[in-house]
Amino acid sequence: MPHWLGSNWLGSEHLVFFAQGLCITLLLSLAVIVTGTALGLVLGIARFQSRNRILLLVHSSIRNVPLLVQVLFWYFAVGSLLPEAAMVWLTTRTACGNGNNRMWAGRRLSF
Structure with missing residues (x-):
């Protein structure tokens, strides 16, 4: 190694x-x-x-429309229109049910 x-x-x-x-x-x-x-x-x-x-x-x-443009549109434009409760649900790590609510790395890096 x-x-x-x-x-x-x-x-x-x-x-x-x-x-x-x-x-x-x-x-x-x-x-x-x-x-x-x-x-x-x-x-x-x-x-x-x-x-x-x-x-x-x-x-x-x-x-x-190119795929990258669609991804950026859905992430930044539509993501900013969601209510706060939906944003909290989308940005916490709850998929595996491990109990801790750390932010996802991609959400930390967004503008």
């Missing part, structure tokens, strides 16, 4: 953080996969079943 890596980087304390991060990642991935599939299926069927111009406009505008 290289000396710059340290001798105890996979100690019990670090393994707990790794397990919590893995748990949060798996739960969020599952939630995003299920939500995205359901939403895509509903919107895809609705897009071809009706001649709704509003749905066509929304579909075309979302489809033609």
Whole structure:
């Protein structure tokens, strides 16, 4: 093992953080996969079943915007419009039920 890596980087304390991060990642991935599939299926069927111009406009505008712009829009613009209770729920680590309410790293770094 290289000396710059340290001798105890996979100690019990670090393994707990790794397990919590893995748990949060798996739960969020599952939630995003299920939500995205359901939403895509509903919107895809609705897009071809009706001649709704509003749905066509929304579909075309979302489809033609780069993914990074959409991520930044949802994080900064829509995130700032949420009520305080929703922001507290979104920024605490409660996904694994470990009981401590530390802020997520991404939320600490936001402007």
